[in-house]
Amino acid sequence: MIALLTRDMRLAVRAGGGFGLGLAFFLIVVVLVPFGVGPQGALLSKIAPGILWLGALLACLLSLDRIFALDWEDGSLDLLATAPLPMEGIVSVKALAHWLTTSLPLVLAAPVLGVLLNLPAPGFGWLLVSLALGTPALSVIGTFGAALTVGLKRGGLLLSLLVLPLYVPTLIFGAEVARRGAEGYDVTTPLALLAGITCGTIALLPFASAAVLKINLR
Amino acid sequence: MIPDLGKYAVPVLASYGVSLLLIAGLVWASLRRSARIKRALEETESRRKSNG
Amino acid sequence: MNLNALWEYANPKKFIATTDRVLPFVAWMAALLLVTGLVWGFFFTPDDYKQGATVKIIYLHVPAALMAINAWLMMLVTSLVWIVRRHHVSALAARAAAPVGMVMTLIALATGALWGQPMWGTWWAWDPRLTSFLVLFLFYLGYIALWEAIENDDTAADLTSILCLVGSVFALLSRYAVNFWNQGLHQGASLSLDKKENVADVFWYPLVVTIAGFVLLFVALVLMRTRTEIRARRMRALLARERMQA
Numbered sequence: 001m002i003a004l005l006t007r008d009m010r011l012a013v014r015a016g017g018g019f020g021l022g023l024a025f026f027l028i029v030v031v032l033v034p035f036g037v038g039p040q041g042a043l044l045s046k047i048a049p050g051i052l053w054l055g056a057l058l059a060c061l062l063s064l065d066r067i068f069a070l071d072w073e074d075g076s077l078d079l080l081a082t083a084p085l086p087m088e089g090i091v092s093v094k095a096l097a098h099w100l101t102t103s104l105p106l107v108l109a110a111p112v113l114g115v116l117l118n119l120p121a122p123g124f125g126w127l128l129v130s131l132a133l134g135t136p137a138l139s140v141i142g143t144f145g146a147a148l149t150v151g152l153k154r155g156g157l158l159l160s161l162l163v164l165p166l167y168v169p170t171l172i173f174g175a176e177v178a179r180r181g182a183e184g185y186d187v188t189t190p191l192a193l194l195a196g197i198t199c200g201t202i203a204l205l206p207f208a209s210a211a212v213l214k215i216n217l218r
Numbered sequence: 219m220i221p222d223l224g225k226y227a228v229p230v231l232a233s234y235g236v237s238l239l240l241i242a243g244l245v246w247a248s249l250r251r252s253a254r255i256k257r258a259l260e261e262t263e264s265r266r267k268s269n270g
Numbered sequence: 271m272n273l274n275a276l277w278e279y280a281n282p283k284k285f286i287a288t289t290d291r292v293l294p295f296v297a298w299m300a301a302l303l304l305v306t307g308l309v310w311g312f313f314f315t316p317d318d319y320k321q322g323a324t325v326k327i328i329y330l331h332v333p334a335a336l337m338a339i340n341a342w343l344m345m346l347v348t349s350l351v352w353i354v355r356r357h358h359v360s361a362l363a364a365r366a367a368a369p370v371g372m373v374m375t376l377i378a379l380a381t382g383a384l385w386g387q388p389m390w391g392t393w394w395a396w397d398p399r400l401t402s403f404l405v406l407f408l409f410y411l412g413y414i415a416l417w418e419a420i421e422n423d424d425t426a427a428d429l430t431s432i433l434c435l436v437g438s439v440f441a442l443l444s445r446y447a448v449n450f451w452n453q454g455l456h457q458g459a460s461l462s463l464d465k466k467e468n469v470a471d472v473f474w475y476p477l478v479v480t481i482a483g484f485v486l487l488f489v490a491l492v493l494m495r496t497r498t499e500i501r502a503r504r505m506r507a508l509l510a511r512e513r514m515q516a
Binding site for chain 3: 215
């Protein structure tokens with residue numbers, strides 16, 4: 001499984017793997033927001049946690065079809081299915097690779113972009129924590145969506161339609177942590193719920209993703 | 219005929235209008251699709267009988 | 271009654287034969303109950319002292335909201351039956367029910383927003399219950415889109431049933447998340463007229479009639495649409511065979 005992980009990560013970072021695209025998209029979205037809502041510092045300050053969460057979530061979303069697409073096209077997915085690894089392990093590794101190569105850079109970039117949006121000082125730490133805790137869920141849920149739409153031509157929009165409603169709980173609690181943290185309120189409840197959702201999805205969703213992949217590989 | 223709805227006429231009438239429109243639309247679309255597929259199936263099956 | 275006999279109706283031919291006899295009755299009963307309930311509620315009930323004439327929206331909003339949820343629950347059950355027992359009628363019934371559930375959700379959303387307008391002053395408010403229905407609408411959209419996107423019937427049935435299962439868990443999670451998200455605002459403004467304790471008798475009786483009407487409307491539509499799906503599936507199979515023989 002480690003071999004699969006390093007292979008996927010190396011593929012992602014290679015030229016053509018789209019490594020920096022998620023980061024670039026995140027940056028562009030954050031830059032566009034003040035053009036959309038006006039440059040008033042106070043307003044930006046208030047919406048910064050939510051915008052940063054949304055930007056990271058959307059950047060994550062756009063890279064999801066890459067999880068299985070390349071392996072599907074050249075047949076490596078069929079080979080992986082016959083390997084002695086359980087399918088649940090394979091999808092978990094794929095999700096982990098996605099998190100490490102796509103989501104983690106977004107998490108680290110978020111505080112930097114927070115400066116652009118006047119994020120209040122106490123918000124930086126909580127933004128980092130909430131994204132670090134929530135993005136694994138986004139990767140795991142995204143892997144489920146990618147498995148559902150693997151092999152569909154132009155499945156990207158359908159993938160977004162399927163995955164975005166599933167992202168709602170994580171987004172609500174994650175953004176709530178970032179927002180409360182920025183305003184200095186207590187974050188325990190949303191933090192605990194966010195952690196709960198992430199742990200639950202990591203533990204259970206791979207079974208659904210594996211079942212879906214096996215169906216699509218029939 | 220219509221009871222005096224007072225200042226709430228617009229929300230109430232709009233609610234009834236939208237809902238009945240949506241229900242009628244759904245029923246009509248379902249009936250139309252049902253008839254279309256039933257006809258297409260009958261055509262396919264009669265073609266099969268005359269060929270098979 | 272022998273419950274095992276229910277599985278006989280899983281046979282597509284038997285399903286169509288049985289519904290041939292049952293469907294007209296259900297459809298007429300649905301129409302009768304709907305007209306009775308709505309006419310009774312609209313013309314022959316008083317205004318609520320707090321909500322004025324907007325209370326009349328209850329006869330559409332509550333049944334639609336109930337059916338929006340129940341439609342998804344029915345899809346969940348039939349998806350499970352497909353996964354476990356592979357009865358095609360079950361999978362097709364889930365597919366048939368989805369657009370009906372989606373329209374019910376739309377009605378619940380529209381009537382909910384219109385009902386809230388006099389109270390909140392805006393045409394839409396992110397009230398927790400309304401927001402939950404908006405999320406449910408998105409779930410319906412995704413489910414229907416997945417059915418449409420996949421060519422192979424069995425693969426589509428398998429994938430959509432898993433989506434329904436996973437979606438149900440997340441829909442439940444979303445309900446609690448949305449409540450948490452909006453707990454500070456609009457505390458008392460949620461529509462609370464759907465509990466028996468809150469509804470006076472004079473409103474309750476026509477409401478029961480319209481709820482019954484909506485239930486039968488749902489049943490009639492799903493039965494009709496399932497028959498259509500069964501025929502469509504048979505036609506696709508015949509066409510595929512034709513193409514292979516050509």
